[in-house]
Amino acid sequence: MAVIVAFLSSLLILSVISTPGNSLSLNYYDQTCPNAESIITNAVNEATQTDKTVPAALLRMHFHDCFIRGCDASVLLNSKGNNSAEKDGPPNISLHAFYVIDNAKKQLEASCPGIVSCADILALAARDAVVITGGPTWDVPKGRKDGRTSKASDSLQLPFPTFNFSQLQQSFSQRGLSIKDLVALSESISSTRQTTSDPSIHPSFAASLRNICPVHNKVKNAGVTMDPSATTFDNTYYKLILQKKVLFSLDQALLTVTRSKELVSRFAASKEAFWQAFTKSMIKMSSIAGGTGSEKGLLGWSTRDL
Missing domain, CATH: 1.10.420.10 (Peroxidase, domain 2)
Structure with missing residues (x-):
């Protein structure tokens, strides 16, 4: 276990993940919101104490988010008016535990308002979900931007259970x-x-x-x-x-x-x-470029309703 963690740490120290949509780093919130990770971890732990299905739900939610438009938290957005959002698409109707991300975001807004994106919260919560169920830990690169576009029809891009x-x-x-x-x-x-x-x-x-x-x-x-x-x-x-x-x-x-x-x-x-x-695969998947909104302008907390 120690060997795995050491390997991953050295791998990430050697390179900061950069993509056209995102520039991610391990110390993204060190100055602006140093308690961000502990706040998210506490939210995941508290929810899991009352519902043991929360970790699996968060991990699946993160995957479903990243496979549509990249890791931009668009899976968290609510449908509004004539627009049906991703969470209401056929593959996503069984997703749950959205309240865990909401709770973490609420606490983060109280501690460091307008700083931590919902996309980063979801990526960190997915890591915490693995750890709390006895799995390995890893350093999560941060700096994802939230998106405002979310369409139910896009959820059909997810792999189907019947795929060969x-x-x-x-x-x-x-x-x-x-x-x-x-x-x-x-x-x-x-x-x-x-x-x-x-x-x-x-x-x-x-x-x-x-x-x-x-x-x-x-x-x-x-x-x-x-x-x-x-x-x-x-x-x-x-x-x-x-x-x-x-x-x-x-x-x-x-x-x-x-x-x-x-x-x-x-x-x-x-x-x-x-x-x-x-x-290694989680770090790779969670770094798929997503939203391109400004750091403080397109936070999921203020744009959950489309």
């Missing part, structure tokens, strides 16, 4: 992410609902799901947990893929290509190997 490997690879490569990034981040993009059965699912596992789901068929957004260790950040997901006990064809697609299958096997065999790949 070619479609998954294309979706990730369009955002500058590799096959290794795809496999390392797959657990955080998996959902807990399925409407059709994947024929590659292990027969006994499929039967157990059929026995559970009818009980909930009248409950909105009902479903079953795919990972029995869903509240702990470990490598169980990859073990389940090898056992064909995953819900989506998207998950099983990782075994259809030699390179990704090798990675699944490596991550299933070694939690440390998964953690190292995951942290």
Whole structure:
């Protein structure tokens, strides 16, 4: 664990991530809001004490944000008038725990008003979500700008649970992410609902799901947990893929290509190997250029309503 953290720290010290839309750095708020990270961490911890699903929700929310227009917090914006925002798009209706970001932002505004973007709050909250569930930590580059554009139709750009490997690879490569990034981040993009059965699912596992789901068929957004260790950040997901006990064809697609299958096997065999790949991929994904608003002019707190 110490080796992983040391490696990541040295990697980030050597280079500040710069993209056309963002210029990110580790010490972005050191002078303007030095308590920013601790405030966000406390908000995540407090919410998790009463709802154990919060960490997974925040991690998934960050992924859904970054894959649409980059990491700009546009997933937090509310629909208004004739415009339907991202959060109301079909892939996002099951997202929750928005209140955690709201609470963190409220506390940050009281401490250092008009400084910390909602995009940075979401990126830091996603890191804290991993840590609080027993996963690794990493230094998050900061300085993201919030965006004002949010359209429900754009949410259809997210990977579908039925994607085959070619479609998954294309979706990730369009955002500058590799096959290794795809496999390392797959657990955080998996959902807990399925409407059709994947024929590659292990027969006994499929039967157990059929026995559970009818009980909930009248409950909105009902479903079953795919990972029995869903509240702990470990490598169980990859073990389940090898056992064909995953819900989506998207998950099983990782075994259809030699390179990704090798990675699944490596991550299933070694939690440390998964953690190292995951942290590097998270830094990479969370640095996808997003909003281009001025530092104080387009904060999500003041523009949540479009």
